[in-house]
Amino acid sequence: ATQASRQPGSTFKPFLYLSALENGRTPATIYNDAPIVFEDSELETAWRPQNSSGQFYGPTTLREGLYRSRNLVSIRLLRDLGINTTLSYLKQLRLPTENMPSNLSLSLGSGLLTPMELARGFAVIANGGYDVQPYLIERIEEWDGTVVYEAPKTILCDENCDASQTQVADAEQSTSEQPPEIEGMTLPASAAEENTTKPRIMQRLADERSIYIMHSMMQDVVRRGTGRRALALNRSDIAGKTGTTNEQKDTWFAGFNHDIATTVWVGFDQPSPLGRGEYGASTALPIWVDYMKVALADQPAATMPRPNGIVNIRINPETGERARPGEEAVFEIFKEEDAPSPLPAESIGGNGDNGNGDDLSRQIF
Structure with a gap:
């Protein structure tokens, strides 16, 4: 727990997405889940990152990108935020960065963290954004x-x-x-x-409103995404993130409610593949469920109170913008200052042009 430094894989993504929420992005911000190739003169072959499914899904909101663990969305998000900005934010969260790469693979969890360090980071998210100093003897x-x-x-x-x-x-x-x-x-x-x-x-290490939004996004990992097996607990207050590294050498599930955060890692002492088809959802998550079933027994639901400065807005899930009357829409939560701009009166029911030739319908990175 304290010495095994391993790649966290996608369990790292919540820290990247939290950095995005702290830097003006929202759960409705759109990034393109499309193929991308990086040429490197020091490598014999180009880097062509893919999603675990091998498929690409086009424009995707950050909320969906997280709960479906879309790698290409995370890579484009890190490129947009900047690697130095993200590393600085990790230091703000007091996560160790000495074993973090200064390249885009950081977005996929290619750095090194121990299970204790990852659990501590998730505890900061779980408790509302306050620092945590682990101790072993109570x-x-x-x-x-x-x-x-x-x-x-x-x-x-x-x-x-x-x-x-x-x-x-x-x-x-x-x-x-x-x-x-x-x-x-x-x-x-x-x-x-x-x-x-x-x-x-x-x-406090993080804005409580950003943390509250992150709780919502990570609850969707359990309700709609890669962490659905945690629904076996029959609780409404569970959030978390799965993680699997290349060749299935390390598999993870890190999850929490507002009172307790728990991280499970599965792998060999000497890194080697666990086997084809093994993922965090199939190896680590069942262990997490068995443990939390006992840890949370007879405990009431513990959810983070909604802070001031959060607004609910109907948005078009395809564009991330405010929904027009009669348009298919979902509700999304935003910090007040980051909420989508009101639709221009002339664009309601029109073609989405603001009169200056600018398409207001979507912004895709």
């Missing part, structure tokens, strides 16, 4: 129930977090307590300090 008790050590409490912080941390440190320095006694022995001051439960300030 509490140590003596035989009679005396607590010797307890993991620090967590304080969530949205702003002025450095000042809050300073206040906590000042409060600790002003509190003089006797070192605890353990089996008749008084711990030295240094050991006593190690056993105090200093609260940790966990600051």
Whole structure:
């Protein structure tokens, strides 16, 4: 969990899509799922990335691109955002980037992460966008129930977090307590300090509205996409993402509700193919379901509260633009400032031209 650095495959895509939501894109932004070829003078052959199905599906919204795990959409999205912008955002999320490539294969999860690092990243998404500092020991008790050590409490912080941390440190320095006694022995001051439960300030790393939209998009992975086997839990609060690397050497499922995030990886100690036809949905996801069936037993649904600044708008699913009266439409959620522009009055029921010769019907990258 802490040492096996493996390629996360498509389980990396939520971080790329979250970066997109933080940089002005929306679930309705259209990218073209079409063949693309990259020539590289250092390679003997050109890179021709494909979807796992080997097919291409044309203009696709980011929402559908994520829940159907379309590789060509992710590649074009990364090219549009910029590799440096995306790597900087990963650092903002405090994901390690030293083993991330500075090329477009990054979009397909060709970097390296341990299961713990991936689980921590998904926990940041699950909890609403706050930092997470993993720990392995929650509490140590003596035989009679005396607590010797307890993991620090967590304080969530949205702003002025450095000042809050300073206040906590000042409060600790002003509190003089006797070192605890353990089996008749008084711990030295240094050991006593190690056993105090200093609260940790966990600051916000991502816009809560972007996180809320990401929850919605990743719930569709379970409802409509590659993670449908998670429907076996009969819960409405589950979101997640499957992942499979080249030659099926690593398969993943990372999923969560608002309370708990869990990552499952399946592979060999020495990387080798699991077998033809093995994917995250068929190997890792069933394990995840078996574990979460126990972890979430008798627990109520836990969904992220809807933050202010989110709007619902009817859109044309083919264009990503506001739907015209009488047009086939679906509802999509947007941050207020990123919502599609109102349709010009002259284009309603017309040909979608704004009078300047500009086609307003779609923007495809």
